[in-house]
Amino acid sequence: MPAAVEPVSVARRSGKSEVHILRRTQEQRTAETRAALFAAAVATISRLGYSGASNAEIADEAGVSRGAITHHFATRAAFIAEVVRWVFEQEVAAYQQIQRDRHVGTRVSDWPAISWEVLSRPSGVAVLEIFVASRSDPELASLIRPAQQAIEEAAASAFFDRIGATVRDPAAIRLVVWAVRGMALGREFIDDPGSMQASVDLLTSMFARLSPSGNLEELIG
Amino acid sequence: MPAAVEPVSVARRSGKSEVHILRRTQEQRTAETRAALFAAAVATISRLGYSGASNAEIADEAGVSRGAITHHFATRAAFIAEVVRWVFEQEVAAYQQIQRDRHVGTRVSDWPAISWEVLSRPSGVAVLEIFVASRSDPELASLIRPAQQAIEEAAASAFFDRIGATVRDPAAIRLVVWAVRGMALGREFIDDPGSMQASVDLLTSMFARLSPSGNLEELIG
DNA sequence: AAACATACTGTCAAGCATGCACGTAATAAT
DNA sequence: ATTATTACGTGCATGCTTGACAGTATGTTT
Numbered sequence: 001m002p003a004a005v006e007p008v009s010v011a012r013r014s015g016k017s018e019v020h021i022l023r024r025t026q027e028q029r030t031a032e033t034r035a036a037l038f039a040a041a042v043a044t045i046s047r048l049g050y051s052g053a054s055n056a057e058i059a060d061e062a063g064v065s066r067g068a069i070t071h072h073f074a075t076r077a078a079f080i081a082e083v084v085r086w087v088f089e090q091e092v093a094a095y096q097q098i099q100r101d102r103h104v105g106t107r108v109s110d111w112p113a114i115s116w117e118v119l120s121r122p123s124g125v126a127v128l129e130i131f132v133a134s135r136s137d138p139e140l141a142s143l144i145r146p147a148q149q150a151i152e153e154a155a156a157s158a159f160f161d162r163i164g165a166t167v168r169d170p171a172a173i174r175l176v177v178w179a180v181r182g183m184a185l186g187r188e189f190i191d192d193p194g195s196m197q198a199s200v201d202l203l204t205s206m207f208a209r210l211s212p213s214g215n216l217e218e219l220i221g
Numbered sequence: 222m223p224a225a226v227e228p229v230s231v232a233r234r235s236g237k238s239e240v241h242i243l244r245r246t247q248e249q250r251t252a253e254t255r256a257a258l259f260a261a262a263v264a265t266i267s268r269l270g271y272s273g274a275s276n277a278e279i280a281d282e283a284g285v286s287r288g289a290i291t292h293h294f295a296t297r298a299a300f301i302a303e304v305v306r307w308v309f310e311q312e313v314a315a316y317q318q319i320q321r322d323r324h325v326g327t328r329v330s331d332w333p334a335i336s337w338e339v340l341s342r343p344s345g346v347a348v349l350e351i352f353v354a355s356r357s358d359p360e361l362a363s364l365i366r367p368a369q370q371a372i373e374e375a376a377a378s379a380f381f382d383r384i385g386a387t388v389r390d391p392a393a394i395r396l397v398v399w400a401v402r403g404m405a406l407g408r409e410f411i412d413d414p415g416s417m418q419a420s421v422d423l424l425t426s427m428f429a430r431l432s433p434s435g436n437l438e439e440l441i442g
Numbered sequence: 443a444a445a446c447a448t449a450c451t452g453t454c455a456a457g458c459a460t461g462c463a464c465g466t467a468a469t470a471a472t
Numbered sequence: 473a474t475t476a477t478t479a480c481g482t483g484c485a486t487g488c489t490t491g492a493c494a495g496t497a498t499g500t501t502t
Contacts, residue, residue, distance in 0.1 A: 026448060026499055049357030051272055054489060065451050131410055132353050136270030148410055171419035182403020189352055189369055198392035202441060206427055220423060247469055247478060275459060286481045297460065
């Protein structure tokens with residue numbers, strides 16, 4: 001049936017050959033579809049929660065069929081693991097961009113606000129949900145474990161280097177990251193989500209009062 | 222078939238009637254089975270994660286059949302919601318017992334350690350997993366919402382009353398509770414789970430240094 | 443332009459979880 | 473004792489999700 005509709009790339013007859021208005025290289029098609037799938041996964045998990053985010057839902061959100069997911073990723077666990085890595089890359093970039101654009105991050109008291117801004121976004125909460133889900137999925141757990149370690153080290157470097165820390169005690173950074181993650185998650189379950197900001201501000205002010213100079217030793221000493 | 226095996230309550234013939242060694246009232250049977258199911262739910266969620274904790278797994282862990290769950294709870298969501306309430310009751314009791322037995326809780330700097338001790342237990346993490354799962358289950362979400370509010374108020378009272386707070390600012394208590402929950406969750410995903418204690422200790426020392434007197438105004442001021 | 447490679451779609455089978463219906467065992471009531 | 477009521481076990485049916493496969497469309501190479 002040559003009269004079939006072509007939803008995405010509209011075709012026209014010009015002479016004998018068909019030229020497509022939207023002509024993309026295979027590389028572009030792959031990159032765009034994968035990006036759309038990653039974004040759709042985050043959006044769908046944010047909207048429906050992890051177990052509500054089936055491949056069918058994600059594919060619908062991305063405007064493709066489930067087969068596209070099957071084609072690009074060997075298994076669902078592999079797909080989700082790549083979603084995690086994609087988000088991590090964006091988070092690292094966001095850390096750096098915030099530090100650069102707003103000239104913050106040189107003092108430890110900047111950490112809570114920066115972490116909150118990055119990790120409280122839908123993608124941050126989505127990744128946390130994936131982490132929780134990985135506890136019932138050994139395959140997924142084994143795939144995201146290395147990614148988790150990588151992000152932990154990347155975040156640590158981004159923070160420690162910025163303040164010029166002499167001791168790289170992970171306790172402070174873990175406190176900030178997981179406390180902020182916990183608050184981001186908790187925001188989903190309280191009546192007034194905006195009120196969680198006050199708790200973040202309190203953590204920030206505690207950091208600032210304990211380390212006026214902004215260095216880490218003063219805080220952990 | 223009178224020769225059938227009776228696995229739990231052994232029967233003996235004495236004269237014409239059968240007396241059972243383990244004779245419990247219906248009330249006792251119900252209470253014990255429900256308690257076993259609650260404990261089994263927590264244990265199974267801790268071991269396999271929420272979506273790995275099917276009713277079949279939980280029933281196996283409790284030593285009963287799936288039918289027992291069906292009998293006692295109208296639906297799975299109702300079952301899980303009662304698990305949450307059961308855990309909350311235990312948590313409130315644990316808060317009070319710790320404060321009583323160890324004579325702590327009169328200073329805000331006691332909060333992190335007490336919260337950690339209670340919320341980092343398997344049941345605390347299990348409840349958090351249930352909360353996350355409720356995002357994809359509207360029925361479950363609507364059932365645990367009131368329980369969540371109740372525990373929040375109960376915890377607030379337990380803490381505020383104990384330190385004799387004049388201002389009952391929820392920001393501090395939310396910071397502690399959700400930061401601790403986040404750290405308890407994070408502990409499941411780092412290489413050395415024991416190292417999270419250092420972050421809890423850091424939070425504790427920050428509270429102590431900012432509020433040597435132990436009252437809340439000093440901390441949030 | 444023809445042949446090939448890659449991207450994507452639609453359908454099907456298998457597995458698993460929940461809820462339901464019915465059967466059996468244990469306790470309570472008469 | 474008997475009958476009733478409650479507690480619990482077991483098999484069936486439905487719905488949903490993932491993975492597999494065969495087919496179609498689009499892009500690339502020669």
